[in-house]
Amino acid sequence: MSLLLPANLQQCPSPSLSPSTPLFSPSPPTAFSFLDSRLRCLRLVTSCVASVQSTVANGSAPAPVVVEREQIRLGLPSKGRMAADSIDLLKDCQLFVKQVNPRQYVAQIPQLPNTEVWFQRPKDIVRKLLSGDLDLGIVGLDTLSEYGQENEDLIIVHEALNFGDCHLSIAIPNYGIYENINSLKELAEMPQWSEERPLRVATGFTYLGPKFMEENGIKHVTFSTADGALEAAPAMGIADCILDLVSSGTTLKENNLKEIEGGVVLESQAALVASRRALTERKGALNTVHEILERLEAHLKADGQFTVVANMRGNSAQEVAERVLSQPSLSGLQGPTISPVYCKQDGKVSIDYYAIVICVPKKALYESVKQLRAVGGSGVLISPLTYIFDEDTPRWGQLLRNLKLKM
Ligand SMILES: Nc1ncnc2c1ncn2[C@@H]1O[C@H](COP(=O)(O)OP(=O)(O)OP(=O)(O)O)[C@@H](O)[C@H]1O
Numbered sequence: 001m002s003l004l005l006p007a008n009l010q011q012c013p014s015p016s017l018s019p020s021t022p023l024f025s026p027s028p029p030t031a032f033s034f035l036d037s038r039l040r041c042l043r044l045v046t047s048c049v050a051s052v053q054s055t056v057a058n059g060s061a062p063a064p065v066v067v068e069r070e071q072i073r074l075g076l077p078s079k080g081r082m083a084a085d086s087i088d089l090l091k092d093c094q095l096f097v098k099q100v101n102p103r104q105y106v107a108q109i110p111q112l113p114n115t116e117v118w119f120q121r122p123k124d125i126v127r128k129l130l131s132g133d134l135d136l137g138i139v140g141l142d143t144l145s146e147y148g149q150e151n152e153d154l155i156i157v158h159e160a161l162n163f164g165d166c167h168l169s170i171a172i173p174n175y176g177i178y179e180n181i182n183s184l185k186e187l188a189e190m191p192q193w194s195e196e197r198p199l200r201v202a203t204g205f206t207y208l209g210p211k212f213m214e215e216n217g218i219k220h221v222t223f224s225t226a227d228g229a230l231e232a233a234p235a236m237g238i239a240d241c242i243l244d245l246v247s248s249g250t251t252l253k254e255n256n257l258k259e260i261e262g263g264v265v266l267e268s269q270a271a272l273v274a275s276r277r278a279l280t281e282r283k284g285a286l287n288t289v290h291e292i293l294e295r296l297e298a299h300l301k302a303d304g305q306f307t308v309v310a311n312m313r314g315n316s317a318q319e320v321a322e323r324v325l326s327q328p329s330l331s332g333l334q335g336p337t338i339s340p341v342y343c344k345q346d347g348k349v350s351i352d353y354y355a356i357v358i359c360v361p362k363k364a365l366y367e368s369v370k371q372l373r374a375v376g377g378s379g380v381l382i383s384p385l386t387y388i389f390d391e392d393t394p395r396w397g398q399l400l401r402n403l404k405l406k407m
């Protein structure tokens, strides 16, 4: 079995590694170098552990010192519904995660030689961004909010990676005393809840749940936690309602539960997150995040668009442009590209047609084709777009402003 471990593991083993994790040495160690590396590791483990101990996942925790290491660390979900999609997204950005086997928790991206990937559970990605053991990560916004608890060290670099869509929502039974209850307000005002007998909410979101209820002025409420199959709790008599993630809504429906107006705590999808300290203090981190962000933006922007090419009879490029721009869905990203089509007739070269090229949102495709035809477009060709690299990405500017590196 090949052992793919990052070069820096010798220098700074993560406190998250199990005690049985072998200490890797590229060449057979001498007794001295082995002892030396053990001592070095021990010292560094102690400092890493100290940094973790000084950090708890809340906004007021002191920031640990940035531990020196060569590689930038990107955390990706190790399993579950976000894992494959994260790797696929990076692949679509021409960043190929090379994982030797699915049980290996570290991998490389050859296109980003200074970056190593660590596979972790989503909640641990957030925790490790806070402890300084990861620099970047892909997680759901729900996990970020729950475990990040508004800690200022966490920065959302890209908030819409286009997968992992779901929302965190309160759901109540659709039968019995709840039959006519359709909003959070109505739920809160039910006479059943009192100090002695509060509304019982089953949830895995023990930070966001109480915060949301407090923000909504709901006083008589208690929370119980469970790791899964929360939808069973009301029917089992364990809870009155649940607060859980919903995507298709099937699980709620199958368990006779319904969402209520005002009961959505947050909308979520996958996001690229970074540690502020890593970006400002770790050499190379900002360049790496810039490259990942550019690739993501180029891919995600293109993903929603088609290239449309059509021919249009006209007297001049200007006249064709005026016709095209009279239609609301044909303005493209900056405007149509219009070029003359040279035809040879009776030995003479003439320009009777112009080719127009525009990008149109996938959602507006058919509408755009109709509008093109309405202004004389013919021979409409449509092809997918792979990447759109803009001059610069707005998110990069936002990030620099957030880091106070730009006004
Ligand atoms: N229907 C859904 N239910 C739950 N999570 C969803 C759903 N749709 C998208 N997600 C996203 O997937 C994440 C959950 O992924 P996963 O199931 O791997 O993690 P987890 O259950 O939190 O992990 P663990 O089992 O280690 O506690 C959520 O945090 C959310 O961002």
Ligand SMILES: O=P(O)(O)OC[C@H]1O[C@H](OP(=O)(O)OP(=O)(O)O)[C@H](O)[C@@H]1O
Pocket (backbone or CB within 6 Å): 227, 228, 229, 230, 231, 244, 245, 246, 247, 248, 249, 250, 251, 252
């Ligand atoms: O709206 P839906 O598409 O039905 O998805 C929502 C369900 O998916 C998740 O559960 P998961 O499948 O992760 O199982 P678990 O709750 O037992 O962990 C979530 O906790 C909901 O129960």
Ligand SMILES: [Mg+2]
Pocket (backbone or CB within 6 Å): 228, 229, 230, 231, 244
């Ligand atoms: Mg569930």
